[in-house]
Amino acid sequence: MAEAIALLEVHDVTKSFGAVAAVQGVSFPLYSGEAHALVGENGAGKSTIVKMLAGVHRPDTGTLRVNGADVDFAGPADAKAAGIAVIYQEPTLFPDLSVAENIAMGNQPLTRLRQIDRKAMHANADRLFARLGVHIDPTRPARGLSIADQQLVEIAKALNLPAAENPRNNQMTSEARVLIMDEPTAALSGVEVERLFAVVRSLRDEGAAILFISHRFEEITELCERVTIMRDGKHVATELVADLTVDDMIRRMVGRDLSALFPKQDVTPGEVMLSVENLSREGIFRDISFEVRAGEIVALAGLVGAGRSEVMQAVFGVDPYDSGAVKIRGKRLKPGNPRAAMAAGMALVPEDRRQQGLIMDLSIERNITLPRARKLARLGLLFGGAEKRAAATWAEKLQTKLGKLSDAVGTLSGGNQQKVVLAKWLATAPQLLIVDEPTRGIDVGTKAEVHRLMSSLAADGLAVVMVSSELPEVLGMADRIVVLREGRVAATLTRAEATEESVMYAAMGQEVAA
Secondary structure, three states, X not given: OOOOOEEEEEEEEEEEEOOEEEEEEEEEEEEOOEEEEEEOOOOOOHHHHHHHHOOOOOOOEEEEEEOOEEEOOOOHHHHHHOOEEEEOOOOOOOOOOEHHHHHHOOOOOEOOOOOEOHHHHXXXXXXXXXXXXXXXXXXXXXXXXXXXXXXXXXXXXXXOOOEEEEOOOOEEEEOOOEEEEEOOOOOOOHHHHHHHHHHHHHHHHOOOEEEEXXXXXXXXXXXXXXXXXXXXXXXXXEEEHHHOOHHHHHHHHHOOOOOOOOOOOOOOOOOEEEEEEEEEEOOOEEEEEEEEEOOOEEEEEOOOOOOHXXXXXXXXXXXXXXXXXXXXXXXXXXOOOHHHHHHOOEEEEOOOHHHHHOOOOOEHHHHHHHHHHHHHOEOOXXXXXXXXXXXXXXXXHOOOOOOOOOOEHHHOOHHHHHHHHHHHHHOOOOOEEEEEOOOOOOOHHHHHHHHHHHHHHHHXXXXXXXXXXXXXXXXXXXXXXXXXXXXXXXXXXXXXXOOHHHHHHHHOOOOOOO
16 A cells, blocks of 8 residues: 555644634644544534634634645635535535535536536436435425435535546546545434445545544544544644544543443433324324323434434424324423423424524524523513523533623534523423434533433433434433334333344334344
């Protein structure tokens, strides 16, 4: 094997936002033909590094080098021209454009009359999806796509840099020499992850350098040869993955030995808080029934597309349903009415925190206090002092890392944005909390904090419904597990009955082997 070449180097870069030093003197290389993991807790500076490499931010000091030459990216177009493609953690699609238009954005094929060649654009989208091993209609609008499908479109978009036909092997050779992947698998099923990894390995074998950011250590050990560990904006270590255990990486990330990731407290369940009875929606889910008691954590598990999120959005009133009933403490709720659900003591932390959970341009304090704005107001006016005090209480309770409460919530890391969404709803003192993918895209340290919070809330009598794609989280936190398959309840398992095998067999419609 030829000696690896540093396609891209990060050398002693720093970046601050006001008084917050996001990155402080970080250096590491990305080699040709190698997948390189970048790990650290939320707030460690990983996303800032990605944005500097993508041309979104310029380093305050230090240099970036491509093929040994110093570069100064004035914007994302410069980074793309240098062969750097980025797949961000949160999808950034234009919702009213088609899938194919999103993929081709900035690189649209043209006819001889200099008009957009839609036939070629759709064919190119089909080719990219075929390469990823999936099928998404390129003509459909991006609005309404699931998180998993949005992520696949983002991957196709990142791979859609100008390419040239290789006459020797009749294959397309992408000019993306560096592929940066920020939590690309957070919302993908196991099969979709394997398809993605096959594409990544193919690009790596062609000589591309891969920067892979993930909080799933099994993915890092499976895919990556080298890892850079960051903590509090600083470089801790860059080493071969083979030389480190998962415990080694976690200790260096958090600066301490991590206690139990799933600190589930034993609780005696109380009265029935939520009853879902034969809930159905044509083509989405059918005959869904389950109960949640005070002090209980009930998990909805299943493969991507099983209908978990759709069921809980219908329960909360965001989406309609055709038949069945939702009851809180025995009282039936009016369908399609989130205000009635909130008045009954229900709260929903959605899967897509950026689109559904937060208003990114508003301040942290305003986001936290939005559901209680009327209660905090006096004579119809919301005063800043009351808002700030209320927000500060919950930001402190959830140990949110931030500069100022008046900063836009979009400036926070993904994990701290998730804490703001939790704070926003916990401040309403709910009796039933629905959390959809509570730890998607957040680091192992913050995961432990969220799990500890959920366990503590349940111990205090709160009823919790947790939708999760992470099987260890489901098994570690749930008192009961409702497994969905193709929009129907495939199994309901107690904590004692549930194993990885029993949950997966139910999710795939198979009988558990004796």
